[in-house]
Amino acid sequence: MRAISGLWRWRHNPLRRATDLAEAWVALGALLLILVVTPFVGALAGGTAQGVLQKSVREQRASRHLVTATVIRKLEGSSLDADPEVTTGRDLRTRVVAGWTAPDGSVHQGSVMASLDTPQPGERFTMWTDQQARPVARPLDPATAATHAVLAGFGAALLAVGLVEGIRRLVVWRMVRRRYARWDQAWDKAGPDWGRTGTGS
Structure with missing residues (x-):
């Protein structure tokens, strides 16, 4: 405006x-x-x-495939962490050793994050795996x-x-600088005679 x-x-x-x-x-x-x-x-x-x-x-x-895993044991000293990809930030996860069956029927076991507050052996939870049945983020x-x-x-x-x-x-800054430079040139030309009586007569 x-x-x-x-x-x-x-x-x-x-x-x-x-x-x-x-x-x-x-x-x-x-x-x-x-x-x-x-x-x-x-x-x-x-x-x-x-x-x-x-x-x-x-x-x-x-x-990625959603599979059901079974808790074998909780890892000692595992702390609760928030899943960074969970939008609510309220799902806490605990590191456990679990076993799961891949979609191709192969059985796997390893250390994973379980969405359980107090995991007990035999308790089940869901997790995501890739094509090689490795745990991945959802x-x-x-x-x-x-x-x-x-x-x-x-x-x-x-x-x-x-x-x-x-x-x-x-652009405006350059224009203002150029304007000030022109003013300085004009003052330099008028400066020696500025304020004198009868200047130009």
């Missing part, structure tokens, strides 16, 4: 300098870029991130992927706004 009002105010003003009008045009151009280009940048970045993340979701869903869900894509788009739009505003400030 300041750019538009600035252009209107300087339109027929007799004190208008070329640099004043140029600064107003630069501000208006930056405003138009922010209103038109940055939403496009955000939509493009968000759409690209959405495509990549949803592809990752499909690949993880296809390559696959990314589509809703979380979509949220990340929206955040990526929003962040890209904010970066674009910052870039446009930074360029605008740099």
